[in-house]
Amino acid sequence: MENAFINLDARARTLLRTLIESYIRDGQPVGSRTLARTSGLSVSAATVRNVMADLEDMGLIHSPHTSAGRIPTPAGYRLFVDSLLEVRNPSPEEVRAIQSGFDPNASTQDLMDTTSNLLSRVTRMAGMVRLPRHRNVALSQIEFLRLGEGRILAILVIDGKEVQNRVLELERDFGQDELQRMANYLNAHLAGKSLHAVRAELLREMRDVRDDLDAMMLAAIDLGEKAVGDEDPDDVVVAGQTHLLGYEELADMERLRQLLEAFNEKQEILGILDQCIRSDRVQIFIGRESGLDWFENCSVVTAPYSVDGEVVGVLGVIGPTRMSYDRVIPIVDVTARLLGSALGDQPPGDPK
């Protein structure tokens, strides 16, 4: 595949690029004559045919039947997005549409919903956002509530606005007043620190037990660790799945069913997104590259988003492989940046 790229001379690359662009635009197999006319090169259709035959040998394009034009293979798309594509800057209206969608003082959940909606509306495909990891947001407050025999509700207030409930099942039973004192202790020690730091501190304290800690403190630390320990639930917000019904290259009902089912289950979507969280740029999956066969004719464009320089999540869109990458890529890119800054701006914009 790497070799394929090296072996391609400038003319072949131009032709391949023109062919794919044309196919993306029209959805029709493109033949030698049209390609010769539209490529801008002054070569004859016959010459183009020879080049096309070479490209077909390399597995970059193929004919759906003997005498039709050529369409790109997944490998062709791969080469295209990796080294032939010139991304457009997102149009000003699009940037404005995206930017105006972000409400600076919405809750995180709302922000996620808005973002995936935005992505799906602007691209007319399905948008998805991986929830941010909360590693470096500040714990404002922690409280415990006794529900029943050994069952405790832990309430974490994060960033002064986000609230998380967790039900803990314990062997020992605590009275409400004990719980209150433990919460006071934890709040005094931990409030304002990031969840990440809180967890580290609790674990450290559990390790080197000091003499000046009484049993209650120990229990408090233990309880705090349990409450904070469970990382945020893995989840992903999806929107605009129905846009995918409009693409006739995805018209196979059975495939479509599997695709929508995947959106419901979310598990496989999560898997795909998690593969992208390492990269620091826009990433693209084409067709079956992700190893899922219901993914035929689909592509994913993702970008990680970060707060204060640390990647905390991924967002992206999923649509037909035959999509306008030059338009979609910058949209996903800029949305990721804007989401990152919307998340990052909040603490300063809403001090205490």
Added chain:
Amino acid sequence: MENAFINLDARARTLLRTLIESYIRDGQPVGSRTLARTSGLSVSAATVRNVMADLEDMGLIHSPHTSAGRIPTPAGYRLFVDSLLEVRNPSPEEVRAIQSGFDPNASTQDLMDTTSNLLSRVTRMAGMVRLPRHRNVALSQIEFLRLGEGRILAILVIDGKEVQNRVLELERDFGQDELQRMANYLNAHLAGKSLHAVRAELLREMRDVRDDLDAMMLAAIDLGEKAVGDEDPDDVVVAGQTHLLGYEELADMERLRQLLEAFNEKQEILGILDQCIRSDRVQIFIGRESGLDWFENCSVVTAPYSVDGEVVGVLGVIGPTRMSYDRVIPIVDVTARLLGSALGDQPPGDPK
């Protein structure tokens, strides 16, 4: 429509029933010859033709084109389900499948998810469950947490297991200790009563202010009312939408898009379900009867479910108009009963 029923003699009704059953089974327009053979009546095809012509005049059946068999109209389906249908008892396997799906000590949310999943899996259509109104579940505990300037988090524990958070925005600021005292006051007065009763009591106390209440108590009552006041959010749980992609009578992509969109928005689904909550039996909407035109070729079968004799919600399925009503209706019916008793059994099953 009523007249149509009265005017139909036994033979015509048998023929209509056989025709609709046959069409539901095969999806093919059914002609006079086959109908004469399968109806069990000993009449000739010609006679059947005469009857069919009458039925067509009444608007109960129609031909898709000049010389094809007849298919039922929505009015025909209506008559069919109202007075011709003989529902089968649900098959034992189906009852068992449904019954075994209910985990007696799952949370309400889980129960709703399970139920809609169950409905969709057993019927192979889309299942939906309207969340139960909480009017008569017991409030176990109420707590307040100060989030910031005038912003308070109210935590309601219901039935000793369900937890609800509500953020209240107030004009006046309260300290955490004030909040604690108010919560104590409310808990002492209200714990164990039903949400409905709690609300009534709070409203009553607000009306006839008594002298022996100090300002704090008043504030507490006000706060409690705010916290309990907002009824549970309207919501509905949907599952198995993707099953609908399999029915070729729903193959129109644009219609399908609208249908799935409706499931996402949930608003219209809610509207339909709310129309059914009054009835105490299985209800059926056929085609456009609900007034929504994307609903063509779809039908809804719903049944309310009740706890302790009071209807608290509705569940149902949505699928193609051409569905096996005789199978679906008892399934929906029995599921509603089982869900009701699963919800009702919990308080006795989990005392305290």
Added chain:
DNA sequence: TCTGGCACTCGACCGAGTGGAGCGCTGACG
């Protein structure tokens, strides 16, 4: 190495023809 030309292939489209299912109507029968 490029190019024009030629033969060939294949799908899309059209129109005619055919078979079959099904209807409406009519006239006869009990």
Added chain:
DNA sequence: CGTCAGCGCTCCACTCGGTCGAGTGCCAGA
């Protein structure tokens, strides 16, 4: 008056053959 057999007609679904056009592969010549 209800029932029924039969006839003629309509319309759909399918097939078949022919044509057209787009596109390919290959070859010979510049």
